[in-house]
Amino acid sequence: MQSTSFEQRLRRFLLAVTAAIFMGSVFELILIGHYEETLQWTPFLVSAIGLVTIAGVWFAPGRTMLLVLRWVMVITMLASLLGMWQHFSGNLAFTREINPSFTLSESIWPAMKGSYPLLAPGILLVAGVLGFAATWKHPVLRG
Numbered sequence: 001m002q003s004t005s006f007e008q009r010l011r012r013f014l015l016a017v018t019a020a021i022f023m024g025s026v027f028e029l030i031l032i033g034h035y036e037e038t039l040q041w042t043p044f045l046v047s048a049i050g051l052v053t054i055a056g057v058w059f060a061p062g063r064t065m066l067l068v069l070r071w072v073m074v075i076t077m078l079a080s081l082l083g084m085w086q087h088f089s090g091n092l093a094f095t096r097e098i099n100p101s102f103t104l105s106e107s108i109w110p111a112m113k114g115s116y117p118l119l120a121p122g123i124l125l126v127a128g129v130l131g132f133a134a135t136w137k138h139p140v141l142r143g
Contacts, residue, residue, distance in 0.1 A: 011135075015054050015058060015134050018054060018127045018134070021124075021127040022047040022051050023051070025127075026047050039086065053072045054069070056069075057069045057134075062140065063141060069131060069135055070135050073131040074128065076124050076125075076128035077129065079124060083124065084118060084119070084125075086116075087120065087121060088111055091110070092114075
């Protein structure tokens with residue numbers, strides 16, 4: 001019984017950290033004004049859906065809710081990769097615009113260091129992995 005209790009506490013911890021990442025991300029995005037374009041609302045939407053799903057799993061950890069959480073976390077990870085691509089491509093376009101003589105390979109490094117932080121959207125990838133890990137080998141999903 002001791003290991004089951006530990007597993008339950010670990011799952012709850014992972015869900016709590018995931019929820020904290022979602023809330024912290026939303027707060028930071030509001031602070032930097034990350035809502036000027038339609039696509040910039042994606043992390044808000046993904047975080048809100050993630051928080052609602054985590055609450056559902058927290059209070060009613062049934063099979064359906066756990067499977068929904070897994071899918072929401074996969075969508076979160078894909079949205080994170082989309083954000084990283086958007087940041088990189090925005091930086092690349094700006095680099096190519098101010099340095100038209102640069103080749104594509106010469107533009108890559110400056111684009112990675114550009115004004116749109118390349119790894120900032122990656123925090124949602126971390127949240128997705130942690131949320132998904134909370135369901136890994138969950139007793140409700142066995143059998």
